[in-house]
Amino acid sequence: MSKKEILRLMAGFRKFRDKYFANEHPLYTRLSTGSGQSPKTLIIGCSDSRVDPAIITSASPGELFIVRNVANLVPPFEKKVGVHGVTAAIEFAVVNLAVENIIVLGHRQCGGIRALMMNQSLKPNGFVEQWVRIAQSAKDRVMAKYGGSDEDTLCRHGELESIVTSLDNLKTFPFVESAMRERGLSVMGIYFDLEQGTLLEYDEDRKEFKNIEL
Ligand SMILES: [Zn+2]
Incomplete structure (x- = not known):
């Protein structure tokens, strides 16, 4: 810089x-x-410079607890306590801060998801390649359904489906599961389409994303 x-x-x-x-x-x-601080919401967002959760929600300091990583992924819960940055942030938000909501915030044109979907390693055998494999099951579902589609279509579906994988992984965290059951913690998936300037929300019952009317 x-x-x-x-x-x-x-x-x-x-x-x-x-x-x-x-x-x-x-x-x-x-x-x-x-x-x-007593934020009500934890957002798990992407590191991408265009999708800062605080900026796109016009939030004030103290409102959002945020963890950002490549492709806004939540890894599966690891029983063995280790050096897990994302898990530590989620644990702190849910157990110590008792947030009321968790939002997994995905987005259009995600470079991490593109690397996963198109096998475009930024650095072969590098950390990004290994990290985005968390969403391998999302890629498998997209390829099974949209396998012959063009690159943009595959990436867009990969971005959406990887949010679902992260939501599924979140629910494998014992403290998330118990907070949902005992005190009504809400867990939701939202997708920011930065080309259209719109937000979509994942509908758990219908298993599809729908536009949020604002
Ligand atoms: Zn991204």
Whole structure:
């Protein structure tokens, strides 16, 4: 990143500081004292620079607990406690913060899903290739149904279907399952179509994505 770019980011921080620290009752006074943060929603989103959950939902600081990774994937629950960043974030949000909602937020033009669907390794045998295999079952379902389709169609269906795989994986987490059962934690899949500027929601009963009317 060029120095000019860093200066631009620092100017952005100045605007942020003026908004959240300089008023009569600064938001960060509330967020940094007493009980601290109490976000209601955990979002599992992609690292892609175009799909920042806080920006696309116009959320304020303190509203969203976010974990982002390549292709917004949730790995299956691993019984053996290890160094699992995504699992640690989900555990903290559900057990410690007691969030009320979990959203898996997928998106159009996902590079991670494209790598999975088209076998386009950014780096052969690299970390991305290994990571996106979490959604291999989603790819298998798409290929079985849309196998002869063009690249864009396969990728779009891969992006949608991988959200379903992540939702299924989420429910294998014991603390997610018990929070859903005992205190009504809601788990939902949403897809941001960045070409159309629309959101789609996964309908568990009908097993399909439908447009969210806004
Ligand atoms: Zn992505």
